[in-house]
Amino acid sequence: MASLFAARPALLPQCPSCVRRVTKFGLTGVVQQQTRHKSKAARELERLITVKLLHDFPKYGRAGSYVPMNKSQVRNRWFPMRVVDYVPLDEVKKLKAQGVEIVRDFNFGVAQPLVELEEEDEGFLQQKKHYVRPIELEMLSAERSLELIDTFVPPTIDFARQPIPQEKQEKSQARRHGASEAADILASITIKEKPKANPNAIYGSVSTTDIANTIKGALAHNDEAARVVLTENDITFISGYEEEDTSRVKQLGSFKVKIQLNGAETSLERTVRIRAKE
Structure with missing residues (x-):
């Protein structure tokens, strides 16, 4: 056995298991070398x-x-x-x-969700105030402006507002002692006619001005779409408004708005979704 090890000292086993295996089969065969698999x-x-x-x-x-x-x-x-x-x-x-990038652009052609800018993100817009866009003499037609809005504005526009916490309503009202029956009846009718608080009410509102500013921010990324002229008067709420004021909504939920530009025969509809601010 010593002669076997002396013949090939470079292949001398280093563990008891290898010594037993070499002793059993001899060193005449080709020693197998471990190989790593590809990751x-x-x-x-x-x-x-x-x-x-x-x-x-x-x-x-x-x-x-x-x-x-x-x-x-x-x-x-x-x-x-x-x-x-x-x-x-x-x-x-x-x-x-030559330094040419061979990479895949996962965001190309993918529509990004359109949301209202938070207050802390307003500094990003303020940094670009020094840039003045040159005056365009050629005005876009109303139909072309609607096409650009339909292309760059997604079907749903998200806003975040703080909901108003609702106070607990008393289930019953104690009857006053010593009062007449007529006064009690009048008091009960007044309580019944009092409107219930809206559980989805929010602080402030979402107005057509907010929607117009958000749409302008989405159109600003394209040179032609940035020329679209859009004001709050071109936008009206179809649902969700109160007291015939179609310019604002004061509750959580999803509501429809209509975009009608002056001179256009058609109009666009978009969904405005107001969610609770976390």
């Missing part, structure tokens, strides 16, 4: 291939961008539909050497 991330990278987008592709990028895609999807679906084109390996190396 999941490495296996995922092997399934990707760099392609060039031929059209705007939501959740991937604009036309002309270089993005990684799954090989099987490219082969079976996107390449036969002429959505993407293969990029040779040598060209990929040149792109990387």
Whole structure:
């Protein structure tokens, strides 16, 4: 046994288990070497291939961008539909050497929820006050303005307001001693006619001015849409208003508003959702 170990000292076992195994089978065979398996991330990278987008592709990028895609999807679906084109390996190396980003844009073409800016976010708008947009001589038509509003404003606009805590109503009212029956009857009728408090009431209100400002913020990200002229007089509440005041709502819930621009034959409807501020 000593002669066996002396023949190949570099392969001398280091643990009792290995010594027993070598003693049983000898050292004449090829010693197996442990290999590490590839990680999941490495296996995922092997399934990707760099392609060039031929059209705007939501959740991937604009036309002309270089993005990684799954090989099987490219082969079976996107390449036969002429959505993407293969990029040779040598060209990929040149792109990387030139610093061209080969990444996927997950936010491209995805509509983001439109919510009202909180008070602490107003500083972001104040930083851009130094920029003055040049005067546009060409005015957009009312129909084109409605098309842009329909494109960039989602179906639901969210607002957050503080609800008013409701006081507990007394279930019964004690009868006054010594009062006449007529006075008691009149008091009971007055209590019955008193309107109940609205459990969804809020502090302040959501007005058409708030909605117009929120819509303008959504249109400001596009050069053409930023030219749309919209005022609070172009917006009216269809439901949820009180006392024939169609310019504001004072309760939680979802309500419909109509956007009617001067000179347009059609109008738009959007849902205004007022939720309790956390």
